[in-house]
Amino acid sequence: MKKRIISLILCAVMVLPLLLTGCAKSSDDTASDISTTAPRTTLTLTMYMIADDRMNVERYPQGTKMMVKDEMGEESEQDVSGKYVSSQVQAVVDAINKILKSKYKTQLDIRFYHEKDYYEKLEAEIKAMKADQEAAENEGNNTPSNDNGESESQTEEETVLNKYGLPEYKYPTLADHQVDIFFIGGFDRYNEYASNEWLKALDEELKAGSKKLDDYISRQFLVAAGISGTTYAIPNNNIIGEYTYLLLDKELIKKYNYSATDITSLADAKDFLNDVKNYESGYDPLAYDSYKDPTLVHYWSLDSETLKNDPNQFSLIGCTYTSNYSYNVDRPAYRNQLLALKYYECNGFYAAENSDKPFAAAVVKGGAELKDKYADKYYVNVVDYPRATNEELYNSMFGLCGYSLASASRGMEVITYLNTNKDFRNLLQYGIENVNYTIDEKGALHRTDTNEYFMDIAKTGNVFMAYPEEGMNLDAWTYGKKQNLEAKIDCTLGFRFYEAASELSNIDLAAVKLIAEESAKIAAELAAIKDYDTYAQKIEEYATTYKTTNKKLNLQKYTTAKREAEGEPMMPVTIYYEWLESNKFISNEQ
Numbered sequence: 001m002k003k004r005i006i007s008l009i010l011c012a013v014m015v016l017p018l019l020l021t022g023c024a025k026s027s028d029d030t031a032s033d034i035s036t037t038a039p040r041t042t043l044t045l046t047m048y049m050i051a052d053d054r055m056n057v058e059r060y061p062q063g064t065k066m067m068v069k070d071e072m073g074e075e076s077e078q079d080v081s082g083k084y085v086s087s088q089v090q091a092v093v094d095a096i097n098k099i100l101k102s103k104y105k106t107q108l109d110i111r112f113y114h115e116k117d118y119y120e121k122l123e124a125e126i127k128a129m130k131a132d133q134e135a136a137e138n139e140g141n142n143t144p145s146n147d148n149g150e151s152e153s154q155t156e157e158e159t160v161l162n163k164y165g166l167p168e169y170k171y172p173t174l175a176d177h178q179v180d181i182f183f184i185g186g187f188d189r190y191n192e193y194a195s196n197e198w199l200k201a202l203d204e205e206l207k208a209g210s211k212k213l214d215d216y217i218s219r220q221f222l223v224a225a226g227i228s229g230t231t232y233a234i235p236n237n238n239i240i241g242e243y244t245y246l247l248l249d250k251e252l253i254k255k256y257n258y259s260a261t262d263i264t265s266l267a268d269a270k271d272f273l274n275d276v277k278n279y280e281s282g283y284d285p286l287a288y289d290s291y292k293d294p295t296l297v298h299y300w301s302l303d304s305e306t307l308k309n310d311p312n313q314f315s316l317i318g319c320t321y322t323s324n325y326s327y328n329v330d331r332p333a334y335r336n337q338l339l340a341l342k343y344y345e346c347n348g349f350y351a352a353e354n355s356d357k358p359f360a361a362a363v364v365k366g367g368a369e370l371k372d373k374y375a376d377k378y379y380v381n382v383v384d385y386p387r388a389t390n391e392e393l394y395n396s397m398f399g400l401c402g403y404s405l406a407s408a409s410r411g412m413e414v415i416t417y418l419n420t421n422k423d424f425r426n427l428l429q430y431g432i433e434n435v436n437y438t439i440d441e442k443g444a445l446h447r448t449d450t451n452e453y454f455m456d457i458a459k460t461g462n463v464f465m466a467y468p469e470e471g472m473n474l475d476a477w478t479y480g481k482k483q484n485l486e487a488k489i490d491c492t493l494g495f496r497f498y499e500a501a502s503e504l505s506n507i508d509l510a511a512v513k514l515i516a517e518e519s520a521k522i523a524a525e526l527a528a529i530k531d532y533d534t535y536a537q538k539i540e541e542y543a544t545t546y547k548t549t550n551k552k553l554n555l556q557k558y559t560t561a562k563r564e565a566e567g568e569p570m571m572p573v574t575i576y577y578e579w580l581e582s583n584k585f586i587s588n589e590q
Contacts, residue, residue: 043410044107044172048122048182051112052454058085082109088452092431099424104413107171108181119189126198128177129403179401181411183459184233187390190397191227191496199232200400205412206231216419216462224393224494233399234415237462239480240393240487241386244295245370247362247378252276252283260379265295267333267340269361273349276360284351286344287362294337295363295383298491300576304513307497311490314523316515317576335539338526346532368479368486386483387490396458418461425465429455437470445470495579 051057060066060080068078084090093110100106113121158170184190184199193199206213206222213222217237225235248260248269256275263269266286273285293312301315302308344350351359363383364370371380398418400411417424430437430445431453438446445467457469468476522542529535 040105042105042107042169042171043406044109044174045180045404045406045411045414046109046111046174046178047414048111048113048118048125048179050115050118050183050185050456050459052456053114055089055112055454056084056086056452057089057112057114059083060085084112086452088431088436091435092427092453095427095432096424099427100414100417101169101171103417104410105169106410106414108414109174109178118183122179122182125177125179126401126403129179129401132175132177133403175405178404180404180406181398181400181414184397184399185395185459187394190233190394193399194227194230194232197402200402200404200408200411202231202234202400202408202412205408209409210412210416212420213416216465225397233397234412234419235393236396236398236419236458236460237464238392238396238458239367239463239476240388240484242365242367243370243382243386243483244291244384245364245366245374246381246383247287247359247364247374248272248381249283249358249360250377250379252280252360253379260381264381265337265340265383266290266344266361266363267336270340270343273344273361277347277349280360282357284355284357284359285349285361286351287359287364288351288353288355289364290350290359290361291363291365292341292345294334294341297334297337301519302497302512302516304516307512309492309495309497311492315519316522317519335543338539339536342529342535343532346530346535368483369473369475386487388487388493389490390493390495393493398461419465420462422465425461426467429457429460429466439467443474444468491580495576497575 060083062081064080065077066080067075068080069075084093089112093108096110097107100108111121184193202210203226213234217235222231222235225231225233246263246265246269248258248263250260252275253260253272256272258272263272266273276283276285298311299313299315300317301310301313303310351357358377364374374380398415400408400415404411418428419425426433430447431451433439434448436448436451436453438448440446447470457463457466460466464477464481468474473479526535526538529538
C-alpha cells in the first residue's frame with residue numbers, strides 16, 4: 001500500500017546539495033548557438049509574460065496607423081497594429097527580435113500582462129487554441145507538419161524587399177489564439193497544466209539542444225521539476241529560502257563563561273539571558289524584533305476543505321526537523337521552546353520597540369549576508385538552513401504549450417538562451433542600456449528617470465545571469481549561490497496530500513476536520529494565557545492528555561501514524577507519515 005500511495009505523489013526530492021547554484025561559465029561563448037546545422041525556416045512564436053504593474057502593457061488595436069520616425073529620422077505613416085503604446089516597451093521587443101531573428105530565424109510576439117490578468121488571459125487562449133484544433137480535426141482539416149515539426153501555416157521561407165530595397169526574411173503571421181512559450185508560477189498550477197496536457201514534455205530537448213542548461217541549472221533540480229518522471233517546464237534559478245540565525249553577544253558570552261556552540265536555540269539560552277537581565281542594565285536581553293515562534297518545527301496543518309497544508313500554522317500533528325514524527329505537544333524539544341519563549345515574554349526580556357540599548361541575543365531570519373553583517377559583535381549560530389519548498393521551487397518556470405504547432409526544439413532555444421546568455425537575460429529584464437537603465441562605475445544598476453520598462457527579476461529567467469536589482473547588494477548572487485548550496489529539502493517538497501486523498505477510497509477525511517478543530521482550540525487557549533506558571537501547567541496538561549487515548553474524542557485513533565492492519569481505514573496522518581518515512585525525513589522508530 002505504501003508504494004501505491006507514494007506513486008500518487010510527485011517525486012521531487014533528492015535535489016540538493018547542488019540546488020540552484022547557477023554556477024556556470026560566464027563568457028558568451030558558453031551560450032553559443034544551440035541550433036543544429038540542419039536547414040531551418042522562419043518561425044513566429046508567442047511568449048506570454050507577467051509584467052510589473054508599473055509598466056504600460058497596452059497595445060494598439062488592429063487597423064491603427066500613425067506617423068512614425070525611422071532610424072534615420074524620416075517620418076512616414078505606418079501600421080502599428082499590435083505594437084505597444086509605450087515606445088520603450090516596443091523598442092525592447094524589437095531588440096529581442098533582432099537577436100532571435102539573427103540567431104535562430106525566430107520572431108517573438110511577446111504578450112505582456114499584469115499579474116492580476118495574466119492567467120485568465122493565458123488560460124482563455126489555451127482553451128480557445130485547443131477548441132480550434134479540435135474543430136479543425138472534426139472537419140478533417142488536420143494541419144500538416146514539415147520536417148522541422150512546425151505546421152506549414154507557421155513556416156515560410158520567403159524574402160521580401162524592405163523600404164531600402166534590401167531583401168529580408170518574411171516571418172509567418174500568427175494563428176488565432178496562438179500560445180507557444182509562457183511563464184508559469186505555482187506548484188498547484190504547474191501540476192494542473194500538466195494534467196490538462198497544456199504543457200509539452202521537454203526531456204528529449206534537455207538531452208539534446210538544450211543540454212547546456214545542466215551548466216546553469218542543476219540536473220537534480222531539473223529532475224525535481226518532473227511529474228512522474230517527465231519534465232514539463234524549466235525552472236528559473238532563484239535564491240532559495242532563508243536562514244534562521246541565533247545571535248549571541250560575544251563579549252557577554254565570554255564575560256559569563258558560556259560556550260556559544262552549546263547554545264543552539266533560545267531554550268538553551270535561558271541561563272545566559274537571566275544573567276544578562278539580572279546584571280547587565282545596559283543591555284536588552286532580547287531584541288524587540290527577535291523571532292518569537294519555535295524553530296525547526298514543521299506543522300501538519302491541513303485545511304479541512306482544500307486538504308492543503310500550512311506548515312507554519314499550529315497543529316497537534318507534525319515533526320521537529322531533528323527528531324521523529326510525533327505529537328508536537330508531546331515532544332520535549334518543542335515544549336521547551338514554547339516554555340522558554342513564554343518565560344521571556346512574561347518576564348520582560350524583550351526590548352521596547354524604541355530601545356537604543358544593544359541586545360544580548362536575538363533570533364533573526366534572512367539571507368547568507370546576515371552572517372557577515374553581524375559577525376563582528378555576535379556569534380552567529382545557524383539554527384535552521386534555507387529549505388526548498390514547493391512554493392519556491394515551482395514559483396517561476398517557463399513551459400511550452402502542449403497545443404503549439406511548433407516543435408519543442410524551437411521554443412526551447414529561446415528558453416535556453418534566456419537562461420544562459422547574460423546580455424539577452426538583462427535585455428528582457430531591464431530593457432536597453434542607457435535608455436531604460438545605466439550601470440555605474442561600481443557595477444550597480446540604476447533605472448533612468450524616464451524608464452517605462454519594468455519586469456520582476458524572479459519572473460524573467462535565471463536570476464544569477466542578470467544584474468542584481470536596483471538597490472540590491474552587488475554581492476547578492478555570491479551570497480545566493482552559497483545559500484542555495486547549503487539549502488535543505490522541506491519535508492513536504494513534492495507532497496500533494498489532496499491528490500493522494502482523492503485517489504484512496506478508504507481514507508477517513510473526518511479526521512482532518514477534527515484535528516484542525518482541536519489544534520485551533522489549543523492554540524487559542526495558549527494565546528489567552530498571560531502568566532508563565534499557568535502556561536507551563538497547561539503545556540504539561542496537553543502533553544499528558546494527548547500522549548494517551550483521549551476518551552472523549554478518541555483522538556489517538558486519528559493521530560496514530562502507523563496502521564495496525566493493511567485493510568483498516570487509513571487516517572490522513574498515515575499518508576503524511578509514510579511520505580516522511582519513505583523519503584527518509586524520519587526513521588521508522590517511534
